Amino acid sequence: xxxxxxNEAAMDEANGATEAAPRRGRLAWLRDVFRMSGEKSEPRVGxxxxxxxxLFIAITxxxxxxxxxxxxxxxxxxxxATATSSARPDxxxxxxxxxxxxxxxxSVFAEPRKILxxxxxxxxxxxxxxxxxxxxxxxxxxxxxxxxxxxREITPRxxxxxxxxxxxxxxxxxxxxxxxxxxxxAAHILGFANIDNVGIAGMEKYIxxxxxxxxxxxxxxxxxxxxxxxxxxxxxxxxxxLRDELMKGMERFKAxxxxxxIMDVTTGEVLGLASLPDFDPNNPVxxxxxxxxxxxxxxxxxxxxxxKALTIAMALDSGKANINSSYSTAGGMMRFxxxxxxxxxxxxxxxxxxxxxxxxxNMGSIKMxxxxxVEGHKAFLKxxxxxxxxxxxLPESAAPIVPTRWGEINTATIAFGHGLAVxxxxxxxxxxxxxxxxxxxxxxxxxxxxxxxxxxxxxxxxPETSEAMRFIMRLNGEKGSARKAxxxxxxxxxxxxxxxxxxxxxxxxNKNFTTFTAIAPSDKPKYLFLAIYDEPxxxxxxxxxxxxxxxxxxxxGKLIERAAPILGLTPRFDPPPSPFPLMAKxxxxxxx
Amino acid sequence: MVSRAEPSLSGRWWWSIDRLIxxxxxxxxxxxxxxxxxxxxxxxxxxGLSTFHFVNRQAAYLAAALVIFLGVSLMSPRHxxxxxxxxxxxxxxxxxxxxxFGVEVKGAKRWLTMGPLGSVQPxxxxxxxxxxxxxxxxxxxxxxxxxPGTLFAMLLLxxxxxxxxxxPDFGQTMLVSLVWCGLFFVAGxxxxxxxxxxxxxxxxxxxxxxxxxxxxxxxERFMDKGSGDTFQVDTALESFAQGGWLGKGPGEGTxxxxxxxxxxxxxxxVTAEEFGIxxxxxxxxxxxxxxxxxxxxxxxxxDPFIRLAVTGLAxxxxxxxxxxxxxxLHMMPAKGxxxxxxxxxxxxxxxxxxxxxxxxxxxxxxxxAVDFGSYRR
Numbered sequence: 001x002x003x004x005x006x007n008e009a010a011m012d013e014a015n016g017a018t019e020a021a022p023r024r025g026r027l028a029w030l031r032d033v034f035r036m037s038g039e040k041s042e043p044r045v046g047x048x049x050x051x052x053x054x055l056f057i058a059i060t061x062x063x064x065x066x067x068x069x070x071x072x073x074x075x076x077x078x079x080x081a082t083a084t085s086s087a088r089p090d091x092x093x094x095x096x097x098x099x100x101x102x103x104x105x106x107s108v109f110a111e112p113r114k115i116l117x118x119x120x121x122x123x124x125x126x127x128x129x130x131x132x133x134x135x136x137x138x139x140x141x142x143x144x145x146x147x148x149x150x151x152r153e154i155t156p157r158x159x160x161x162x163x164x165x166x167x168x169x170x171x172x173x174x175x176x177x178x179x180x181x182x183x184x185x186a187a188h189i190l191g192f193a194n195i196d197n198v199g200i201a202g203m204e205k206y207i208x209x210x211x212x213x214x215x216x217x218x219x220x221x222x223x224x225x226x227x228x229x230x231x232x233x234x235x236x237x238x239x240x241x242l243r244d245e246l247m248k249g250m251e252r253f254k255a256x257x258x259x260x261x262i263m264d265v266t267t268g269e270v271l272g273l274a275s276l277p278d279f280d281p282n283n284p285v286x287x288x289x290x291x292x293x294x295x296x297x298x299x300x301x302x303x304x305x306x307x308k309a310l311t312i313a314m315a316l317d318s319g320k321a322n323i324n325s326s327y328s329t330a331g332g333m334m335r336f337x338x339x340x341x342x343x344x345x346x347x348x349x350x351x352x353x354x355x356x357x358x359x360x361x362n363m364g365s366i367k368m369x370x371x372x373x374v375e376g377h378k379a380f381l382k383x384x385x386x387x388x389x390x391x392x393x394l395p396e397s398a399a400p401i402v403p404t405r406w407g408e409i410n411t412a413t414i415a416f417g418h419g420l421a422v423x424x425x426x427x428x429x430x431x432x433x434x435x436x437x438x439x440x441x442x443x444x445x446x447x448x449x450x451x452x453x454x455x456x457x458x459x460x461x462x463p464e465t466s467e468a469m470r471f472i473m474r475l476n477g478e479k480g481s482a483r484k485a486x487x488x489x490x491x492x493x494x495x496x497x498x499x500x501x502x503x504x505x506x507x508x509x510n511k512n513f514t515t516f517t518a519i520a521p522s523d524k525p526k527y528l529f530l531a532i533y534d535e536p537x538x539x540x541x542x543x544x545x546x547x548x549x550x551x552x553x554x555x556x557g558k559l560i561e562r563a564a565p566i567l568g569l570t571p572r573f574d575p576p577p578s579p580f581p582l583m584a585k586x587x588x589x590x591x592x
Numbered sequence: 593m594v595s596r597a598e599p600s601l602s603g604r605w606w607w608s609i610d611r612l613i614x615x616x617x618x619x620x621x622x623x624x625x626x627x628x629x630x631x632x633x634x635x636x637x638x639x640g641l642s643t644f645h646f647v648n649r650q651a652a653y654l655a656a657a658l659v660i661f662l663g664v665s666l667m668s669p670r671h672x673x674x675x676x677x678x679x680x681x682x683x684x685x686x687x688x689x690x691x692x693f694g695v696e697v698k699g700a701k702r703w704l705t706m707g708p709l710g711s712v713q714p715x716x717x718x719x720x721x722x723x724x725x726x727x728x729x730x731x732x733x734x735x736x737x738x739x740p741g742t743l744f745a746m747l748l749l750x751x752x753x754x755x756x757x758x759x760p761d762f763g764q765t766m767l768v769s770l771v772w773c774g775l776f777f778v779a780g781x782x783x784x785x786x787x788x789x790x791x792x793x794x795x796x797x798x799x800x801x802x803x804x805x806x807x808x809x810x811x812e813r814f815m816d817k818g819s820g821d822t823f824q825v826d827t828a829l830e831s832f833a834q835g836g837w838l839g840k841g842p843g844e845g846t847x848x849x850x851x852x853x854x855x856x857x858x859x860x861x862v863t864a865e866e867f868g869i870x871x872x873x874x875x876x877x878x879x880x881x882x883x884x885x886x887x888x889x890x891x892x893x894x895d896p897f898i899r900l901a902v903t904g905l906a907x908x909x910x911x912x913x914x915x916x917x918x919x920x921l922h923m924m925p926a927k928g929x930x931x932x933x934x935x936x937x938x939x940x941x942x943x944x945x946x947x948x949x950x951x952x953x954x955x956x957x958x959x960x961a962v963d964f965g966s967y968r969r
Binding site for chain 1: 730733734737742774777778779780781782784785829832833836837846864868869872873876879880883884887888890891896899900903907910914917918921923
């Protein structure tokens with residue numbers, strides 16, 4: 001029986017063999033996959049041996065590499081990498097003039113553990129470096145630290161003298177010292193770097209935030225020549241004259257502070273920016289005093305009548321008003337609950353839009369703003385970037401002070417520039433958008449082309465509205481409060497702004513904050529000028545007036561007079577044939 | 593002195609022991625104390641202890657370690673397995689105990705206070721015992737497929753590393769897992785799994801890099817020196833640069849004063865600074881001798897248990913040394929791992945004595961009994 005059964009089994013197997021062979025091969029493979037094959041362990045230990053050999057050879061190779069590396073300088077540099085001044089790129093103006101650069105100096109350090117006679121070392125060092133505090137130095141040398149600074153950034157002569165002392169454990173490290181050849185000229189733009197050459201304010205800080213410190217950490221960039229200079233939008237000549245005129249103005253008008261800026265409205269580039277009082281970045285001991293802030297970007301102010309330009313542009317752009325709309329100012333005052341708003345230069349008659357601007361009519365502005373409505377007003381100012389913090393490359397910035405509850409009364413006051421405090425640079429950007437055809441771009445301190453500027457620009461108003469704004473600003477320059485700045489040949493347009501300062505929560509009658517914004521040339525604006533005075537006083541020629549035209553306006557006129565030729569603005573003594581075609585067509589007031 | 597003629601205990605030991613490994617180990621132990629004289633004092637001073645605090649303690653531990661080391665090396669493979677099982681159970685219990693009674697140091701509970709004996713780090717003792725047990729299980733798995741040896745070995749890993757992860761101690765976890773993987777590989781894992789699991793591991797690292805910010809930061813910090821805090825590694829590299837070929841001379845080191853963990857994780861760098869890179873290379877050679885010699889012995893061994901256990905112990909020893917040296921040399925991201933026999937640490941030293949004792953015991957030449965180590969192909 002068993003025999004036959006075996007036979008059968010064999011037969012079956014033989015029959016199935018042909019088709020089962022591949023499957024069995026697969027099965028065997030599968031079984032193999034799940035089986036531990038102990039017989040493989042001998043060659044596999046061989047593989048482990050190979051792996052370890054490679055590992056140990058790699059470690060040895062790395063050791064040899066480290067040993068053959070030139071170590072002395074690398075070592076010193078690494079040991080002091082966190083302590084010494086790293087290199088910074090030069091900062092140059094738009095024409096390549098150096099604004100900030102590094103020079104090589106030497107610092108003295110000591111290794112207290114290597115100094116044998118600490119008293120003698122203290123005595124000798126203080127004899128050569130008289131600025132040192134002997135007590136402090138003795139304490140430093142008494143510690144068990146491996147490295148202490150004796151004095152940073154000494155002169156070559158001092159270095160030679162210290163060297164001649166021959167104290168063991170005292171050495172020198174080359175360092176970079178930041179210098180600003182133009183001193184105070186562009187202080188608030190450049191900011192400054194501390195003794196370790198780390199930028200801590202202004203563009204210097206901005207440069208660091210762009211990854212310079214990482215570069216240093218990686219051991220690159222040990223000399224400033226290794227780095228590409230940073231090209232600013234600033235024109236050093238313009239910057240100088242801006243600061244100069246503001247200095248003169250501050251003295252003449254006895255203001256407590258002054259600020260100014262010149263901007264290219266087609267690119268948003270800031271050509272010059274000054275805020276007085278300022279500081280010397282070479283020795284910024286007083287930079288942190290309270291009155292040294294950058295008033296253009298850190299101070300927030302109620303911009304006064306300058307804001308009327310925004311109100312009018314909003315009304316015109318919304319279609320709620322056109323250039324020929326008119327507004328009654330009869331009565332010379334408006335009531336909002338218990339609040340009364342008066343006209344400053346009351347005329348008492350009905351004014352067209354250009355006249356509202358010319359006479360700086362509060363009532364006209366209020367009526368235009370109310371026509372748009374509270375929500376529309378808010379939305380427009382938001383669009384014009386007046387309600388949020390404006391960030392430029394400068395790390396110092398301030399958020400505007402916006403009313404927490406914004407009712408009709410707020411819209412009414414903000415319409416003529418009270419009740420909303422913004423940074424002047426913010427207002428500058430908005431005015432630039434009003435006159436450049438309607439493109440809002442963030443001001444920049446880095447040089448950029450018009451194409452690049454256009455890429456980030458946002459259209460905020462229609463080109464027609466922009467033309468109307470240019471038109472009324474020019475009218476104001478010709479006939480209105482901006483006459484002081486109407487430098488012949490440059491077709492200047494402008495707007496004054498005088499706000500009463502808020503002292504202890506009340507508007508102080510005799511303390512003004514004055515601004516003057518001017519554009520040139522009005523038919524196709526290229527440059528925007530802004531001057532600001534804080535608490536200017538009246539003077540003999542002004543008949544005691546301290547309103548914007550008599551100080552900020554005068555200064556702006558001087559600025560245009562001096563800056564325009566430098567900036568290559570050609571004077572035209574015949575007025576352009578048809579500067580505002582649309583306004584002429586509409587027969588706007590003053591266009592004939 | 594030790595004659596082959598009279599089969600005394602010491603005589604048998606001396607003639608059967610692998611004297612190359614023994615010499616290298618003893619050389620390492622001695623140099624450990626010498627090198628700690630460089631790395632220990634600055635840390636001791638910083639902590640306000642007496643200058644030679646660490647050196648003295650290490651020397652005392654070394655005396656105890658030598659006794660354990662010699663004692664363990666006398667054992668037979670059977671004893672080794674039993675002792676390993678005992679140590680494993682006890683130390684695993686202690687590791688679990690750390691989770692409840694441990695002293696928290698730098699955010700991890702790894703230490704148990706043992707009254708007057710000071711504190712111990714039980715995970716150190718777990719390592720050699722784990723390796724021996726895993727090797728035993730794998731060996732049984734291949735030798736007797738009817739027993740679930742491989743399954744047991746596979747269970748051994750989670751049982752061991754889960755408490756380690758909870759401590760948390762990722763360095764030890766990584767080490768234990770790597771050795772276990774090595775053992776599995778040597779035990780005859782099919783290439784299908786080796787490549788497959790390797791691939792999964794690589795994908796896992798990639799996923800961790802993409803998703804876990806901590807891992808990403810660690811790796812990026814390693815790849816790019818500019819980003820983040822690289823103080824330790826920079827200072828370590830500085831030690832090598834300052835030391836040069838021949839070093840500054842004993843006691844002359846300066847970088848070691850600012851180097852954190854100069855007596856433990858970064859003692860290799862301190863060695864370079866004071867004794868020179870030549871001495872570092874000699875240390876590498878000593879480690880290489882121990883590891884490679886053990887592996888060659890393992891390759892020739894006929895008993896699968898011996899082969900796997902020796903391979904595992906050599907892996908444990910070699911990987912730990914290699915990781916420490918590579919971290920010092922900035923060849924891999926920072927990972928807290930001590931250099932065997934050189935770094936300061938009582939628990940570590942005693943555990944190493946047990947581990948290398950096992951290694952010596954298992955690499956002894958022994959008469960090939962016909963039944964013992966019979967190998968069915």
